[in-house]
Amino acid sequence: MERIDDGYSATQEYPHPFIHKMKLTRAQRIRGFILGSILFPIRVTLAVLFFLIMWPIARLRLAGLSEEERSKPVEGWRRWFYHPIIWLMSRAVFFSLGFYWVKVKGRRANLKEAPVLVVAPHSSFLDMLVLCPAQLATVVSRSENTSLPVIGALLEFNQSVLVSRKDPESRKKAVAQLNERLTSDGYWPQMLMFPEGTTTNGSALIKFKPGAFLAGVPVQPVLLHYPNKLDTVRWTYKGTDWALGVPATDHVMEGGVPVSKVGGLSLPLESPARETLTLLHKNGLGAHEVQAALDRMIDRCRSGAQGAKVSAEELASILGLSHQQTAVHICGLYSKDDSVDLRHIYFSVAPLTGCVDLKTLLHSAFTLFNREGGGSLSERELSDLMEALVGVPQHRIADLYAATSDQNRLTEESLLRVLTAHPTFQKVTKEYLQPEEAAGTLSNRRSVNNNGSVYNNSKKSE
Template structure:
C-alpha cells in the first residue's frame, strides 16, 4: 500500500455524472421499523447498555487521568511551542490502547487496513468521510495525531484528552482565525521538529457518507505530501451517522450501544505527492485528493459545502417546504434553467387560487415552462404529497422564493406567503391559511400558529392581512426577538 499518487489519477465522478443523480449528503433516516428490532433494543437497553456505559466511563476516566498526569506542569503555550518528548510522549500508546478498548467495550471493533506512514513521509493525514462523533476513534488509530479543534470545545473534561494531541486551535471570536489556523498548519507541517502528524477532516462537517463533499483547502496550503485515510462503518443498521437532518447524538449513542456488534474500518491509502501546479493551487490539490479518496470509497463527489449545511438548517428551522432538500432543489432549478428566468417569482406575486393549488407532474412542468423530463420529475418528487400523489404548488413556489431572492428576510417571505396561501384572493387569511404560512415561514407548530393568530387578530375579525400581522410582528418584542431577520446565505 505504500506507493505514490499524483493528480494524473484523475477524477472518478465528473459534474456531468452527478447530473444523472442528485444526492443529499445531509439527511439520515433511522427508525426501528419492525417489532423484532424494537423488542431486541428494549431488552439490550436493560441488560447490556448499563454494563457497557459503566465500562466505557471507567476507561474514559482512566485515559483522562493519564492525560492529566502527562499534561502536569505544561501550559497551553508550552503545548504550542514544541512537541512533547520523554515520558510524556511515552504515555500516548497507553492512552490510545485504552481509547480503542472503550470502543470495543461499546461493541464496536476497529479494523485498520494499510499502513500509517511516518511524519517525515506525510506530515498531514486527510480523513474522510466525516459522518459521526464516533469518528474520533481515528485519533487513537493514528497514535494521537494533532487534531484541529475550536478552542471553545476545550472547556470540558474531555479537553484534557484533546490537549494531549497538541491540537491546532481555532478561535471562533478571532476575525483572523482562518488565516492563523492555516499559518499554524503550515508551520507544523514544515517544521523540522518531531511534531505529531496533523489530522484534518477537510469536509468540515458531517455527511451521510453517500458522497464526498467539497474539501476545504486549509490543510493543503503547506504543499507537502499527505496521506489520505478513509473511514467506513459497514454495519447492517447505520446507527452512527450524525448529520444535519437526522437523529440526535444521544439517540445514536443509545442505538449503537444496544447493537450486539458494530464495526469501523479505517484504511490508510498510499501517500499523495502533489505536483508543482497543486502546490501553487491548494484548491486544486484538495479536489484531486478528494477524487482519489472517492475512487477508493466507490462514491461520487459533490460540490456541497458547509454553507449548504447552514442553508438547509435555516430552511428547516423556518419550516420552508422541502427544507431538507433545498440544495437539490437549487441544483435541479439550475439544470432546468429556472435560475436564469425565475418564473416562480412572478407566479408567487400573482398568488394561487384554491382550484389550482394541487398540480400533477404535467401541470407542474407547464406552469414553470420547462420540459417534462427526468430532471423535472426529480424536482416534482421532492414536493409530492405521498397520499395524493400531487404537489401543492404554493409549497414549491415558497421554496423557490427562498432560494431566488439574495439575502431574503422573514418579512419578504411572509409577503409572498400571504399571497400564495390566500386561497380567496382577497388578501385576507383565515386561521387555517395562516397556519400554513406560520409553519412554513416562522417555523411555528400548528398550536403556536393558532395562538399567534388569536393574538394578532386584535379586532377578532377572523382573518389577518399581511399589514395586520406585520404590525403585530414589529410591535410584539417578545415575539419579534425569536425571528431576527438575518440575511440568508444562498446557493447558486
C-alpha cells in the same frame, strides 16, 4: 495527491448528504428496544469509567511545563510513558462502545511522507476512532471544547491546534500554527483532519474546506468505509489507489445551512422560501391571502418610513397569522436573531407564487438594494440582493459581479441578462425564481458534482 472521480450516471439516484431516514421493521424495533435497554447502560458505564481514568492521566502529561515548553512537541519520558496509556484507554473506550475490531487497509504514510492525514467522509463524533490506528495524531478543534470535562484534557494532551469560529484573529493564529507544524520537517507529529468541516450521513462526499491543504505539503487520504456503496470516489497517493463507495458533490455547510456552490454562489439545498410557503398554506392562507401578505410586505419595504426589519410579532401581523410561533419559525429560516428583513422573505417567496414575473421582481429588488442610486450596484449591494433572492447569505459573489458588471458598473439589464442566459448563473432563476409548478420541488432538482457530472436527485435516501 490527485483526486479522481469515476463517472456517475444521470439516471442513478443521488442521496441527500444531510438527511438520513430509517425505516425499521417491527422486529428490528423490538430487538433494538430489548438489546438497547440491556447493552446501552453497560456500554455507557464502561465508556464513562475509561474516560474518568484517562482524565487525570491526560492532565499529568503537561503538568509543570511552562507556556514556552507547552508550545513545543512533548518528547522524552512524558511521551513514551503517557502516550501508550492514553492510546490504550482510548481504544478501550471504543471497544466498550462496540468497535471490537478495526480493519485497516493499506499502509499509513510516515511523518516525512505525509504530514497530514485527511479523513472522509465525516459522519459522527465516533469517527474519532480513526485516531487509534493513527496513533493519536494531532487534531484541529474548536477552542470552546477545551472547557468540556475530559475532552478538554484530551485536547491538551494531544497538543491540538485550537480555533474559535467567532474570532477572526483566532483563525489567523490557527493557520499560522498549522503552517509552522506542517512545514516543520518532522519536528511536530502527524496531523489528522476532517476536511469536510462538518458531519454528513456518509452517503456522499461534500466539498472539502481548503484549510486542510497547504501548497507543497503532501497529505494521505484515510477513507472510512460505509456499506451503502453508490459509486466510487478514487484517490491516488504515491501510486497507491484508494476507493470509497460514495459520490463527490459540491455541497458544503455554511453558517449551519447545507448549500451547493455554483459559480461562487451559495444555493440552499432546502429553500427557506419553499418552507415559508408551506408553513403559510398549513396555517390556512390560500393563494389570495399569500399574495395580499406579499403586497403588504413590498409596500412596507418601499415606504422606507418604518424600515424593512421587523420582529416576529410584526411579521405575524403582516402575514395575517393567528399563531405567532409560525412567524418565529419563519424568522428562524432567514435570520439567527428574533427579527427578519422583509425583503428577504418577499423576493424569495414572491416568484414561487407566480404573482410577479422575473423582470418585475429584479426591477423591484434592484431599486431597493441600490442604496447609492445611479442605476448601478456595488459588489456589496449585489451580495445583499442575491441573499434576498435565494434566502441565504452570499459571501463570494466576485464571479457573478465580474460577469454582470462592465467597467465597474452593474446595471439592471446586465444582471437580468446574466441570470437568464449565463450557463452557470441561470441555475438560480430556473430553480429558485420560478413558480413551484415550473421549477418543481428542490428535492427533485439535479445537482452537479465537482467534475461536472450530473446527479438526478429524484428521491431522498431512506
